[in-house]
Every structure is written in structure tokens, then in C-alpha cells.
Amino acid sequence: xxxxxxxxxxxxxxxxxxxxxxxxxxxxxxxxxxxxxxxxxxxxxxxxxxxxxxxxxxxxxxxxxxxxxxxxxxxxxxxxxxxxxxxxxxxxxxxxxxxxxxxxxxxxxxxxxxxxxxxxxxxxxxxxxxxxxxxxxxxxxxxxxxxxxxxxxxxxxxxxxxxxxxxxxxxxxxxxxxxxxxxxxxxxxxxxxxxxxxxxxxxxxxxxxxxxxxxxxxxxxxxxxxxxxxxxxxxxxxxxxxxxxxxxxxxxxxxxxx
Amino acid sequence: xxxxxxxxxxxxxxxxxxxxxxxxxxxxxxxxxxxxxxxxxxxxxxxxxxxxxxxxxxxxxxxxxxxxxxxxxxxxxxxxxxxxxxxxxxxxxxxxxxxxxxxxxxxxxxxxxxxxxxxxxxxxxxxxxxxxxxxxxxxxxxxxxxxxxxxxxxxxxxxxxxxxxxxxxxxxxxxxxxxxxxxxxxxxxxxxxxxxxxxxxxxxxxxxxxxxxxxxxxxxxxxxxxxxxxxxxxxxxxxxxxxxxxxxxxxxxxxxxxxxxxxxxxxxxxxxxxxxxxxxxxxxxxxxxxxxxxxxxxxxxxxxxxxxxxxxxxxxxxxxxxxxxxxxxxxxxxxxxxxxxxxxxxxxxxxxxxxxxxxxxxxxxxxxxxxxxxxxxxxxxxxxxxxxxxxxxxxxxxxxxxxxxxxxxxxxxxxxxxxxxxxxxxxxxxxxxxxxxxxxxxxxxxxxxxxxxxxxxxxxxxxxxxxxxxxxxxxxxxxxxxxxxxxxxxxxxxxxxxxxxxxxxxxxxxxxxxxxxxxxxxxxxxxxxxxxxxxxxxxxxxxxxxxxxxxxxxxxxxxxxxxxxxxxxxxxxxxxxxx
Numbered sequence: 001x002x003x004x005x006x007x008x009x010x011x012x013x014x015x016x017x018x019x020x021x022x023x024x025x026x027x028x029x030x031x032x033x034x035x036x037x038x039x040x041x042x043x044x045x046x047x048x049x050x051x052x053x054x055x056x057x058x059x060x061x062x063x064x065x066x067x068x069x070x071x072x073x074x075x076x077x078x079x080x081x082x083x084x085x086x087x088x089x090x091x092x093x094x095x096x097x098x099x100x101x102x103x104x105x106x107x108x109x110x111x112x113x114x115x116x117x118x119x120x121x122x123x124x125x126x127x128x129x130x131x132x133x134x135x136x137x138x139x140x141x142x143x144x145x146x147x148x149x150x151x152x153x154x155x156x157x158x159x160x161x162x163x164x165x166x167x168x169x170x171x172x173x174x175x176x177x178x179x180x181x182x183x184x185x186x187x188x189x190x191x192x193x194x195x196x197x198x199x200x201x202x203x204x205x206x207x208x209x210x211x212x213x214x215x216x217x218x219x220x221x222x223x224x225x226x227x228x229x230x231x232x233x234x235x236x237x238x239x240x241x242x243x244x245x246x247x248x249x250x251x252x253x254x255x256x257x258x
Numbered sequence: 259x260x261x262x263x264x265x266x267x268x269x270x271x272x273x274x275x276x277x278x279x280x281x282x283x284x285x286x287x288x289x290x291x292x293x294x295x296x297x298x299x300x301x302x303x304x305x306x307x308x309x310x311x312x313x314x315x316x317x318x319x320x321x322x323x324x325x326x327x328x329x330x331x332x333x334x335x336x337x338x339x340x341x342x343x344x345x346x347x348x349x350x351x352x353x354x355x356x357x358x359x360x361x362x363x364x365x366x367x368x369x370x371x372x373x374x375x376x377x378x379x380x381x382x383x384x385x386x387x388x389x390x391x392x393x394x395x396x397x398x399x400x401x402x403x404x405x406x407x408x409x410x411x412x413x414x415x416x417x418x419x420x421x422x423x424x425x426x427x428x429x430x431x432x433x434x435x436x437x438x439x440x441x442x443x444x445x446x447x448x449x450x451x452x453x454x455x456x457x458x459x460x461x462x463x464x465x466x467x468x469x470x471x472x473x474x475x476x477x478x479x480x481x482x483x484x485x486x487x488x489x490x491x492x493x494x495x496x497x498x499x500x501x502x503x504x505x506x507x508x509x510x511x512x513x514x515x516x517x518x519x520x521x522x523x524x525x526x527x528x529x530x531x532x533x534x535x536x537x538x539x540x541x542x543x544x545x546x547x548x549x550x551x552x553x554x555x556x557x558x559x560x561x562x563x564x565x566x567x568x569x570x571x572x573x574x575x576x577x578x579x580x581x582x583x584x585x586x587x588x589x590x591x592x593x594x595x596x597x598x599x600x601x602x603x604x605x606x607x608x609x610x611x612x613x614x615x616x617x618x619x620x621x622x623x624x625x626x627x628x629x630x631x632x633x634x635x636x637x638x639x640x641x642x643x644x645x646x647x648x649x650x651x652x653x654x655x656x657x658x659x660x661x662x663x664x665x666x667x668x669x670x671x672x673x674x675x676x677x678x679x680x681x682x683x684x685x686x687x688x689x690x691x692x693x694x695x696x697x698x699x700x701x702x703x704x705x706x707x708x709x710x711x712x713x714x715x716x717x718x719x720x721x722x723x724x725x726x727x728x729x730x731x732x733x734x735x736x737x738x739x740x741x742x743x744x745x746x747x748x749x750x751x752x753x754x755x756x757x758x759x760x761x762x763x764x765x766x767x768x769x770x771x772x773x774x775x776x777x778x779x780x781x782x783x784x785x786x787x788x789x790x791x792x793x794x795x796x797x798x799x800x801x802x803x804x805x806x807x808x809x810x811x812x813x814x815x816x817x818x819x820x821x822x823x824x825x826x827x828x829x830x831x832x833x834x835x836x837x
Contacts, residue, residue: 015296018413024364025412029400034381045368046379066293094317107301107386112513117505139267141320141413195308198410202417202424205314209414241310 013061019086075150087140091244140209171197282763325607336601356404361608367394421592439575453565468528487638524610526563607638678774691772706734716811754803761808
């Protein structure tokens with residue numbers, strides 16, 4: 001694109017800051033990234049940050065305080081495109097486990113007691129619980145390759161690529177032995193690809209950290225795992241670890257049917 | 259009253275801030291804020307298997323992910339009685355070096371150095387220092403590479419499991435790490451010389467306590483089964499609560515800690531202070547060349563300590579690879595049958611001591627306790643922030659406070675994600691003392707201590723107020739009636755003191771200010787008549803709850819009565835305290 005550079009903001013809500021760190025981990029490409037676009041705000045990397053109109057806002061982290069709700073809404077107002085970056089922003093992260101407000105409250109009390117906190121907290125949610133999200137780039141944390149691919153396309157004004165395949169696709173390309181077939185609890189068939197099947201390539205089952213893949217056959221894998229001898233409770237817990245809020249509808253229907 | 263705020267601290271990992279409130283000539287409050295919300299990680303691992311736990315808890319933090327993984331794995335291995343072979347520990351050490359190199363080089367070059375060279379960020383710094391910026395990026399990339407080779411990924415790798423590794427790296431991959439480490443050496447020396455000779459400001463400087471892991475051998479290292487405190491105390495891992503006694507503060511979702519009721523610091527500077535004598539080779543030589551008294555009391559030297567540790571890691575890498583290659587087999591993952599147990603894992607994250615503790619029952623996590631370095635440093639960050647702000651204010655350099663707070667927080671290399679980002683300097687409202695005083699009275703009945711001389715005009719405000727309070731039946735005493743013996747009989751350890759004195763805070767005559775006693779103790783111009791006696795007799799937490807009620811005098815000359823403004827102030831105080 002000729003003419004003006006795109007104005008970009010990178011924001012961190014509650015999470016491990018791993019997605020912002022992954023951008024800094026593009027060591028070789030970093031100078032080119034800073035040249036290609038006008039980075040208006042990137043707290044982890046620079047001090048001279050401005051909150052102004054943006055072409056693209058990249059938001060990582062889940063929404064966990066009332067203040068973050070306001071900040072997020074403000075980012076949406078200022079930005080043409082909002083991208084959810086990483087597992088916490090796309091599904092709410094591992095901290096989105098306690099969605100029932102009462103349960104959340106109980107657990108909150110276990111950690112912070114009765115102290116009245118100055119920054120009121122809310123139940124952890126993905127950013128699309130509060131604003132419209134234009135693109136999702138999942139991962140815990142995001143992958144460098146998917147990010148650079150996404151970034152290059154956006155800078156050139158092309159629509160970003162989508163990744164509809166599960167981890168199994170990469171796993172097959174790598175000619176790994178199927179861990180599920182060998183009786184291990186592997187979430188590869190249900191998990192969005194982006195890591196390149198890194199865990200199965202290390203002889204370890206997929207834990208699901210990219211979040212649920214679109215169109216994953218959860219019912220079928222559930223029964224498959226049950227046949228392999230895993231208990232219902234155990235399967236549900238393992239499937240929930242990295243699924244955030246995105247499977248709650250599925251479980252409601254599943255429990256009714258089953 | 260003014261407030262200096264850095265609402266979103268830039269160039270730190272995560273979202274946090276720091277606030278300083280300035281009341282005339284005194285800094286009345288410094289708070290280190292964590293703006294991130296609660297993630298309740300210790301709660302969401304309950305009911306999960308140990309394997310799920312060691313996969314979930316490293317998600318606390320991206321930059322310390324390997325340290326979290328190692329702390330979790332060691333805690334579980336201690337709980338479940340799993341003994342890993344020497345070789346596994348060597349490979350874990352190698353992986354840990356990758357994180358230290360990645361995190362330290364990111365911090366010293368990208369986050370901290372722009373402060374000292376006057377740039378807003380590292381990319382801008384590259385216009386003048388292209389070579390350093392480029393090679394430092396390569397160094398950071400090398401650290402990431404080590405973590406990827408051993409742990410599977412840059413961030414949140416899963417190859418480290420309870421009992422060993424999913425896959426062992428190849429001989430070629432290990433040899434590549436060794437040869438690349440040797441290539442970096444010239445730049446590593448440059449890094450140490452650069453950061454050990456930077457012109458660090460001498461504010462703040464004050465003694466503190468340092469805590470770190472005591473390695474299980476006579477050498478330097480990043481893990482152990484004991485904690486070493488700078489006073490010589492050694493604490494076994496399972497007794498870690500003796501060090502950390504966490505408590506909740508309303509302004510942060512990270513719980514604070516003190517040791518023996520005093521703030522302490524963890525991190526590279528703590529390690530170099532406690533273990534620096536153990537450094538060997540070039541790192542040892544550099545330690546003896548550069549280490550001096552400033553390192554013992556100035557948190558800004560953490561940058562220098564990190565640079566020294568980069569050298570330590572680069573010297574250790576080739577040795578580790580050699581040791582690993584000497585043993586010519588790749589161990590299997592140690593399996594276990596134990597379903598019950600309790601255990602603690604101690605490791606040094608780049609920014610300091612990290613503790614994981616678990617209780618496992620029937621094969622599932624029943625209890626979890628995770629104590630992160632930034633949470634432990636929070637008290638000392640606030641204390642050094644207070645010292646710096648007050649000292650600068652005393653020197654008439656108020657405009658420097660904001661930047662200095664920013665630099666102090668950054669020197670600690672805080673990992674806010676870990677502890678669950680900014681600096682703010684505020685001034686307070688004229689009447690803010692009223693609500694504050696009412697709040698103190700509501701929480702505990704304070705002892706009022708009057709200071710002054712009734713023959714010296716407005717200096718008599720202290721004793722005069724005390725006389726009135728006594729008439730009202732409020733617990734009050736004049737400092738002239740006190741000594742180290744009887745004061746203990748007048749207050750218990752829960753009760754705060756409120757000293758009442760004429761105080762020149764640069765305000766209008768009769769203006770009232772309520773200033774935390776700690777600020778007074780750190781101030782050269784304010785710490786007048788009360789310091790030596792109470793500092794020795796009372797605990798840090800009691801002093802932290804105590805205040806100085808200062809009344810701006812019109813004149814302190816030889817006369818028996820108060821000026822009209824101060825008399826009015828006296829009446830306002832009595833009205834307020836009567837209720």
C-alpha cells in the first residue's frame with residue numbers, strides 16, 4: 001500500500017502477556033514491523049504511546065475488571081479493525097473456567113478474602129463478549145508464523161487467511177504416530193491448528209491450547225475417549241481446560257441429550 | 259496536594275502502574291498498582307491431575323513460563339516422590355539458561371537501556387546504536403532458540419513433564435547451542451561492561467534484605483531446596499511460609515509479602531548479593547571488578563546484576579552441553595504410582611524467587627499455593643518509590659519524581675502477568691485528612707503523641723492538643739512524658755500512633771496534613787524530632803499504619819500563645835476528634 005502507514009495499536013488486558021511477547025519474539029522481523037506500520041501504542045515495547053484513531057487494534061488478554069470493559073469499548077470506538085490475539089482474547093483463557101457468578105465469587109474469596117478491592121473484578125470473558133471482533137488469531141500463545149502471515153496480509157490490504165483445520169492435519173504431515181489410537185488422551189482432533197502439532201511431535205498428547213477448532217466433532221471424541229476407559233468427569237474437565245466460554249452451549253445440549 | 263500517576267507503565271511485562279501522592283513537602287503515599295484482573299489460577303487447578311497442573315500453571319506468565327514449569331514440576335516431584343536422574347536436571351538447567359538469557363537481554367537492552375540513553379524505545383535507540391540493538395535481538399533470539407529446542411516452543415512449551423522430557427534433543431542440536439554460545443562471548447563481555455558502568459542515579463539508596471534459592475552445591479545457580487536470606491537465615495523449601503507470609507492489599511490483585519515484618523527484594527540483584535562470591539571464571543572476575551556498596555542498597559543495579567548473570571549463563575552453556583554429552587544415554591520419563599503427597603518447588607525466575615506448593619490427594623490437586631517474584635518485590639518497590647520521591651522532593655527536584663518512579667519499577671523487571679502496568683503522582687485535597695483520620699479512628703484506637711514546646715508560639719500546638727484530648731478522654735500523651743520503657747505499656751502492636759507536631763510543609767498557616775510516618779522517616783527535612791526512638795522500638799507494620807498530624811505554623815518564636823490560624827486549626831481538630 002502506498003501513501004500513509006497503517007496505524008496500529010497493541011493492547012494487553014488480563015493474561016500472561018505472551019502474545020505481545022510473541023510479537024517481540026519476531027526478533028529478525030521486528031525492525032521491519034516497526035517500519036512498515038505506525039505503531040501508536042505498544043506498552044510492552046515503548047513509552048511514547050498515544051491513544052488515537054487506529055486502523056487495526058490487536059487485543060490480547062481476557063476481560064477481567066470493570067476498567068478493562070471500558071478500555072476495550074474505547075479501543076473498539078477508535079479502531080476500524082479489532083483483532084482478538086491469543087487464547088485469552090479469543091475464548092477467555094484458562095481463567096474463564098468459573099462462569100457461574102456464584103462459583104466465581106466463592107473462588108475469588110478463597111484467594112482475596114473479604115478485602116474490598118479498588119479495581120472491581122468481573123467474571124473472565126473473551127473480548128467478543130463485549131465488542132464486535134473482526135478477526136481471531138488464537139493460540140496460547142499465538143504462533144509467530146500465523147502472526148507474521150496475518151500481519152503481512154493486513155499491511156498489504158489483503159484479507160487474512162483462516163485456519164479451519166485441526167492439529168491432526170499438521171500431525172499427519174509430520175508422520176507422527178497417532179497418540180489417540182495408542183490410548184492416550186489427545187485433544188488434537190478438536191483443537192485449532194497453529195502450533196504445527198508440537199506436543200504430539202514430542203511424544204506428548206495435545207492439551208488443546210489453541211482452543212476449539214470450528215466444526216470439531218466433540219460428541220464423537222467424547223464417546224471415543226469413554227470407550228478407551230476415561231471417566232465422563234475426567235473427559236469433561238480435560239476438554240474444559242483451554243476451551244474458555246466456547247463450549248458451554250455444546251455441553252448444555254450434550255448433557256440434555258445424554 | 260498533587261498526584262503523579264503513571265497509569266500504564268510502559269516497557270514492562272504486563273499492565274501495572276505506580277502512584278505517588280504529594281502533600282506539600284511530604285510524599286504521603288506511594289502505591290504499586292496491578293491493573294490486571296484476578297485469574298484465580300490457584301483455584302482452577304483444584305481437582306485437576308498433576309499433569310494438567312504443570313500444563314496450566316506456566317500460563318500464569320509468558321516470560322517466566324519455563325520457571326513456572328520447573329517450579330511446578332519440582333513441586334509435584336517432591337509431592338509424589340519422583341526422583342529424576344542427574345541428566346534430566348542438567349537438561350532442565352540448560353533450558354532454564356535459555357529463559358534467563360532471553361528475559362535478561364530483553365529487559366536490559368529493550369526495556370531498561372532506553373531510560374539511561376534517553377530514548378522512548380529500543381527501536382528509536384537503534385538509530386544511534388544499531389549494532390547493540392541488532393546483536394541484542396540475536397542474543398534474545400538465541401535464548402528463545404534454547405527453550406524451543408528443549409521445551410518445544412518459545413513460550414508455553416510442553417516438553418518438560420513430571421519425571422523428565424517428552425523428547426530428548428539431538429546431539430547436533432546441543433552442539434549447535436554450545437558453538438553459538440561461544441560465538442556470542444565478545445558481545446557478552448561488552449554487555450557486562452556497558453551495564454556495570456552505566457551512570458545509575460544514587461536515589462534511591464537504602465539497605466534491604468535479599469532472598470534467593472540456595473543452590474544444592476557450592477556454586478552459583480538458579481534452583482535449590484533452601485531459601486537463603488541476606489542476614490544468613492536459611493529456610494527449607496517446605497517452610498517457605500516463614501519467608502513469604504502473603505497478605506492482601508486493596509490496590510493490587512497480587513498479594514504482598516514481608517520477611518520478619520520488613521520488605522525484602524528478590525531477583526538478579528538479590529542473587530548477586532547473596533551468592534556473588536560463588537561466581538567463577540570470567541563472571542567471577544567481573545563480579546570482583548564491579549561489585550561495590552551501591553549494589554547492596556540501590557535497586558537500579560539490578561540491571562547490572564542481570565548483565566553479570568548473562569555472562570554467567572554464557573560461560574555455563576558450553577560446560578552443560580559437555581556434561582550432557584558425556585553421558586551417552588537418554589533417560590526415559592520416570593513414572594510414579596503415588597497418589598497422595600505434599601510438596602514445594604523452588605526456582606529462580608529471571609526476576610526472582612518463585613515458589614509453587616501443591617497438595618495432592620487421590621491423584622488430584624487439592625491445594626495450590628504459588629508465590630511469584632513481583633508479588634514479593636511489591637513492598638520494596640513501594641518503599642524505594644517513597645524514598646526516591648521524598649528525597650527528590652527535599653532536593654527541590656519534584657519534576658524528576660515521575661521518571662524516577664518509572665525507572666525504579668522497571669529496574670525490578672516486574673512481571674505483572676505473574677503477579678497478576680504505570681506511575682502516578684497525585685496531590686491531595688486540603689481536607690483529605692478529615693476522612694483519613696476518621697478511617698484510622700474507625701479501624702483502631704490510635705495513641706496521640708504530642709511534640710513541641712508551649713513556650714515557642716505555634717510550636718506548642720502538639721502539647722496543647724494533647725491536653726485537650728486528655729480532657730475528652732482520648733488516649734494521648736506528650737513525648738516529654740515518654741521513654742522506651744513506658745511506651746510499650748501504652749500501645750499494643752495493633753494500635754497505630756499519631757504524632758502531633760508543628761510541621762513546615764510549605765502550606766498556608768494553620769493547614770493540616772496527615773502524613774504517613776514512613777514518609778517522615780525517609781525525609782531529611784521532615785524527620786525531625788521523632789525518628790531514632792520509635793524506629794528502634796516498633797515494627798515495620800506498626801510504623802506503616804502510623805501517621806504524623808502536622809499543622810503549618812505561622813511563627814515559632816518565644817511566646818506563650820498560638821497564632822490565630824493555628825488556634826483555628828486546633829479547634830477543627832478537636833471538633834473532628836470529638837465525634
